[in-house]
Amino acid sequence: MATAASPLSTTTLGAANGTSLASPGIHPPVRSICCIGAGYVGGPTCSIIAARCPHIDVTIVDINPARIAAWNSDPDPLTGDLTGLPVFEPGLSDIVKECRGRNLFFSTDVDEAIRKADLVFVSVNTPTKKSGVGAGYAADLHYVESSTRRIAQVATSSKIIVEKSTVPCRTASSMRVILESNSRPGIHFDILSNPEFLAEGTAMRDLQAPDRVLIGSLDTESGQCAADRLSEVYENWVPAERIYMTGLWSSELSKLAANALLAQRISSINSLAAICESTGASIHEVAHACGLDRRIGPQFLQASVGFGGSCFQKDILNLVYLSESLGLTPVANYWKQVIEMNEWSKNRFAHKVVQTLFNTITGKKVAVLGFSFKDNTGDTRESPAITVCRFFRRELARVSIYDPKVPEAQIHADLVDREHDATGVVAPQGTNNVTVCSSALEACKDAEAVVVLSPWREFRCENLDWGHIYENMSKPAFVFDGRAMLDAEKLKKIGFKVHAVGTGPEKTDAWL
Numbered sequence: 001m002a003t004a005a006s007p008l009s010t011t012t013l014g015a016a017n018g019t020s021l022a023s024p025g026i027h028p029p030v031r032s033i034c035c036i037g038a039g040y041v042g043g044p045t046c047s048i049i050a051a052r053c054p055h056i057d058v059t060i061v062d063i064n065p066a067r068i069a070a071w072n073s074d075p076d077p078l079t080g081d082l083t084g085l086p087v088f089e090p091g092l093s094d095i096v097k098e099c100r101g102r103n104l105f106f107s108t109d110v111d112e113a114i115r116k117a118d119l120v121f122v123s124v125n126t127p128t129k130k131s132g133v134g135a136g137y138a139a140d141l142h143y144v145e146s147s148t149r150r151i152a153q154v155a156t157s158s159k160i161i162v163e164k165s166t167v168p169c170r171t172a173s174s175m176r177v178i179l180e181s182n183s184r185p186g187i188h189f190d191i192l193s194n195p196e197f198l199a200e201g202t203a204m205r206d207l208q209a210p211d212r213v214l215i216g217s218l219d220t221e222s223g224q225c226a227a228d229r230l231s232e233v234y235e236n237w238v239p240a241e242r243i244y245m246t247g248l249w250s251s252e253l254s255k256l257a258a259n260a261l262l263a264q265r266i267s268s269i270n271s272l273a274a275i276c277e278s279t280g281a282s283i284h285e286v287a288h289a290c291g292l293d294r295r296i297g298p299q300f301l302q303a304s305v306g307f308g309g310s311c312f313q314k315d316i317l318n319l320v321y322l323s324e325s326l327g328l329t330p331v332a333n334y335w336k337q338v339i340e341m342n343e344w345s346k347n348r349f350a351h352k353v354v355q356t357l358f359n360t361i362t363g364k365k366v367a368v369l370g371f372s373f374k375d376n377t378g379d380t381r382e383s384p385a386i387t388v389c390r391f392f393r394r395e396l397a398r399v400s401i402y403d404p405k406v407p408e409a410q411i412h413a414d415l416v417d418r419e420h421d422a423t424g425v426v427a428p429q430g431t432n433n434v435t436v437c438s439s440a441l442e443a444c445k446d447a448e449a450v451v452v453l454s455p456w457r458e459f460r461c462e463n464l465d466w467g468h469i470y471e472n473m474s475k476p477a478f479v480f481d482g483r484a485m486l487d488a489e490k491l492k493k494i495g496f497k498v499h500a501v502g503t504g505p506e507k508t509d510a511w512l
C-alpha cells in the first residue's frame with residue numbers, strides 16, 4: 001500500500017468530554033451510515049449498500065427538501081413504480097422500493113443522521129468554480145467544506161469520514177484541519193477517499209458489479225482500520241480482490257485521472273471522425289480495427305457529437321488547474337486539449353447542419369431527438385445538446401425537441417437566454433422558438449432536418465417509424481446522426497439525406 005508522508009488525515013482531539021467515544025484508532029464494525037448528498041451518486045450508491053447490507057442502517061440526507069421529498073415520494077398508483085424519484089436510473093426504483101423504510105431512509109435532518117452514524121459519506125456536488133481564484137478551472141469545494149464543518153460541529157462520537165465526491169488531490173488534508181479545529185474534544189476521525197466510478201444510465205449495474213472499489217487511507221493503524229471497516233461493507237457483495245487499497249492522495253488523483261483518460265479516448269476518436277468525414281474512411285471500421293488490439297480495447301471509442309455529463313469537463317479542468325498550480329504548464333496544456341477538441345467537435349457538428357441546409361436555418365424547423373447527455377438518464381448537465389441547440393437558436397431556427405426522460409421545464413431552463421442588466425444581474429429572457437414535444441414523430445413533423453443528439457435505443461431504425469417521419473417532413477429531408485448510431489443505408493433507402501459523424505463522402509455523397 002502506498003504511504004502518505006505524514007498522518008495528515010487522522011485526528012484525535014484532546015481528552016474525552018464525557019460523551020461515549022471509541023478508543024482512538026479503533027473503529028467498530030459499521031452499523032450505521034449517513035450519506036450527505038442525495039444526488040446522482042449518493043442516492044444510487046447508498047441504496048445499493050442498503051440492499052446488500054440489511055444489517056446496516058443507511059440514512060441519505062440533503063439540504064434540499066424538494067429532493068428528499070422526491071426520494072420519499074409515493075409509488076404510482078397504477079404501476080406501483082416509484083416514478084417520482086429525483087434520479088432516473090434503470091433498476092433504481094426497485095431497489096429503493098425494497099429497502100426504503102427498512103434500512104434505507106431519506107431525510108433533511110442532517111445533524112441527527114451524522115450523530116447516529118459510524119461512517120459518513122460526503123457525496124455533495126463539487127462543480128467548477130465560477131468566480132474568484134481558479135474560476136473556470138478549480139473545483140468549488142464549499143459544499144464539501146460546509147458538510148465537513150457540520151460533521152465537526154454535531155458529532156458526539158468518533159467516525160470514519162469518506163470522501164465520495166470527486167475532489168482535488170489533498171482535499172482530505174483540508175477536511176482534517178476543519179474537523180480538528182471545530183469538533184468536540186476526544187473525538188477521533190479518520191478520513192478515507194473512496195471515489196465513485198459509476199456511469200449514469202448504468203449506475204445500478206456498475207454499483208452491483210464494479211470493476212474495482214478504490215479505498216485510499218493513511219498508512220497509520222487507525223487509517224488502515226478505517227479502510228478495513230469500509231472494505232468490509234463492500235465485501236458484502238464485491239469480491240475482495242476487486243477492492244484496491246491505496247494511499248489517500250493516489251486515490252484522490254486516480255479519480256481525476258480515470259475520467260481524464262476516458263474523455264481523452266472520446267476526443268481522440270472524435271478527432272479521427274473528422275478525418276474520416278473528409279477521406280471516405282469509416283469511423284466504425286477504424287474504431288473496430290483499433291479496438292481489436294488488446295492494448296487499446298474496444299470501449300469508449302464510439303464517435304459522437306462530443307462528450308457531455310457533469311464530470312468529464314469539470315474533472316479535467318480540475319486536473320488542468322492542479323497541473324498549473326504545480327508549475328507543470330505543458331501537462332496542463334496537454335489535458336486542456338481534450339476539452340478543446342470536445343468543444344470543437346460540438347461546433348463542427350452544428351456548423352455542418354447549417355452548411356448542409358444550404359447555409360441557412362433561419363426560420364427552418366429543426367427536430368432534435370435526445371437532449372440528455374447520454375441515453376438512459378434524464379440528466380442534461382453539460383449535454384452536447386445544449387451547445388448544439390443554442391447554436392441553432394442563434395441561427396434563428398425553430399427547434400422542436402423530444403427526449404424520453406428530460407422534463408420540459410429542464411430543457412427550457414437549459415436553453416433560456418440570459419441577459420445581464422446594468423447592475424450585472426442575470427435575467428432569463430425566455431426560450432421562444434423552442435418547442436418541447438412528447439414524441440419523436442411530433443417533433444419531426446414538418447421539419448427540414450432531424451438531428452440525433454443522444455443515443456436512446458428508441459431512435460434506432462428498428463424501433464422508430466422513420467418511414468412515417470420521412471413522409472411528414474419537408475423535402476429534401478435530412479438526418480444528422482450525432483451519435484453514429486442509425487442505419488444510414490436504411491434511411492437513405494427511405495429517401496433521407498444522411499450525415500453521420502465519422503462517415504466519409506464515399507458513403508454519404510451520393511446525394512450531395
Ligand SMILES: NC(=O)C1=CN([C@@H]2O[C@H](COP(=O)(O)OP(=O)(O)OC[C@H]3O[C@@H](n4cnc5c(N)ncnc54)[C@H](O)[C@@H]3O)[C@@H](O)[C@H]2O)C=CC1
Pocket residue numbers: 036037038039040041042061062063064067110123124125126143144146147164165166167196197198199200310311
Ligand atoms: N453524477 C455522476 O455520475 C458522478 C458524480 N461523481 C461525483 O460525486 C459528487 C456528487 O455528484 P452528484 O451526485 O452528481 O451531484 P448532485 O448535484 O446530483 O448531488 C449533490 C447533492 O448534495 C447536496 N448538498 C450540497 N451541500 C450539502 C450539505 N452541506 N448538506 C447536505 N446536502 C448537501 C445537494 O443539495 C445535492 O442534492 C461530485 O463530486 C461528482 O463529481 C462521481 C462519479 C459519478
Ligand SMILES: O=C(O)[C@H]1O[C@H](OP(=O)(O)OP(=O)(O)OC[C@H]2O[C@@H](n3ccc(=O)[nH]c3=O)[C@H](O)[C@@H]2O)[C@H](O)[C@@H](O)[C@@H]1O
Pocket residue numbers: 166196197198199200201259262266299300301302303304305306307308309310311312373374375
Ligand atoms: O465521474 C463521473 O461522473 C463518471 O463519469 C463518466 O460517466 P458518465 O459521465 O455518467 O457517462 P459516460 O458513459 O462516461 O459518458 C460520458 C459522455 O461521453 C459520451 N461518450 C461515451 C463513450 C463513447 O465511446 N463515446 C461518447 O461520446 C457519452 O455519450 C456521454 O455524453 C465515467 O464513465 C464514470 O466512470 C465516472 O464515474
